[in-house]
Amino acid sequence: MSEDATRTVRAGRRTVEVHRPEKVLFPGDGAGKEYTKSDLVDYYRAVAPFMLPHLRGRPLMLERLPDGVGGPRFMQKNTPDSYPDWISRVEVTKEGGTVRHTVCDDTATLVYLADQACLTLHRWLSRVGRVERPDRMVFDLDPSGDDFAPVHEAAWLLAELLDELKLPSALMTTGSRGLHVVVPVSGHHDFDEVREFAKDVADTLVAAHPEKFTTAARKKDRGERLYLDIQRNAYAQTAVVPFTVRPKPGAPVATPMSWTQLDDPGLDARRWSIEDAVDQARTNPWAGVMTKGRALGPARRRLNALRG
Numbered sequence: 668m669s670e671d672a673t674r675t676v677r678a679g680r681r682t683v684e685v686h687r688p689e690k691v692l693f694p695g696d697g698a699g700k701e702y703t704k705s706d707l708v709d710y711y712r713a714v715a716p717f718m719l720p721h722l723r724g725r726p727l728m729l730e731r732l733p734d735g736v737g738g739p740r741f742m743q744k745n746t747p748d749s750y751p752d753w754i755s756r757v758e759v760t761k762e763g764g765t766v767r768h769t770v771c772d773d774t775a776t777l778v779y780l781a782d783q784a785c786l787t788l789h790r791w792l793s794r795v796g797r798v799e800r801p802d803r804m805v806f807d808l809d810p811s812g813d814d815f816a817p818v819h820e821a822a823w824l825l826a827e828l829l830d831e832l833k834l835p836s837a838l839m840t841t842g843s844r845g846l847h848v849v850v851p852v853s854g855h856h857d858f859d860e861v862r863e864f865a866k867d868v869a870d871t872l873v874a875a876h877p878e879k880f881t882t883a884a885r886k887k888d889r890g891e892r893l894y895l896d897i898q899r900n901a902y903a904q905t906a907v908v909p910f911t912v913r914p915k916p917g918a919p920v921a922t923p924m925s926w927t928q929l930d931d932p933g934l935d936a937r938r939w940s941i942e943d944a945v946d947q948a949r950t951n952p953w954a955g956v957m958t959k960g961r962a963l964g965p966a967r968r969r970l971n972a973l974r975g
Contacts, residue, residue, distance in 0.1 A: 692735035699917020717948035726768035789905035807896035842913035
């Protein structure tokens with residue numbers, strides 16, 4: 668098949684055309700295997716049953732790399748008029764106007780976005796109809812360097828604290844450098860309340876381990892400490908979608924994992940790629956966790972008691 672050919676892909680009830688399927692998006696440059704647009708489409712179609720529950724009804728920001736990794740990239744918020752009518756959109760307010768975000772509700776949309784060289788999907792933490800009230804809270808554990816040991820330690824300490832607060836939590840590699848810890852919340856609080864709570868949780872860890880962790884937003888203020896980033900917990904901010912591909916050599920994937928896998932000696936932020944992320948998805952590592960969204964009132968009282 669020539670690079671300029673078109674491939675037809677069946678996705679649910681729809682047929683989607685994939686243009687230039689043999690175009691290389693991930694060059695095999697010694698740091699990873701070569702993958703084409705067709706490989707990306709096949710991965711997203713295979714992972715769709717596991718990925719769509721994390722996508723449906725959520726405004727998206729799309730990270731597109733038309734010429735693949737190493738080429739120019741751009742972040743797309745507004746949905747182009749050229750997108751098919753069957754792809755869902757949602758109009759949300761922004762300062763001075765509105766934005767019409769794409770919403771991925773089905774496999775066909777996921778395949779279409781892959782055809783658009785959308786390598787990475789970033790989602791809102793709230794849903795259509797309740798965009799002001801998140802149902803997810805995210806802690807991004809961002810190390811200062813490539814050493815994964817601080818990420819491992821931060822994840823366990825954060826898990827212990829959330830357990831004390833009686834909040835369920837789930838763990839995910841980012842496919843980049845660190846881990847995300849995701850907490851399902853009830854959707855009854857606005858973004859300001861959720862972000863303030865997340866900051867107080869992070870500050871509690873920093874107070875206990877000031878030499879290891881920081882909440883300083885500026886890199887120059889962090890030194891060698893791991894950054895406990897809670898900034899995604901704000902209106903119109905996004906976090907990478909579970910099972911999305913990252914624009915890095917070897918096509919690593921942001922992959923949900925169980926807490927028992929945290930002590931795997933081979934674990935790092937790019938542990939899974941499009942080669943094996945579907946196998947990991949089939950283990951259902953977040954079983955039952957995301958259905959237990961909690962109100963933050965009781966957790967706030969417990970946190971206040973801990974902080975004295």
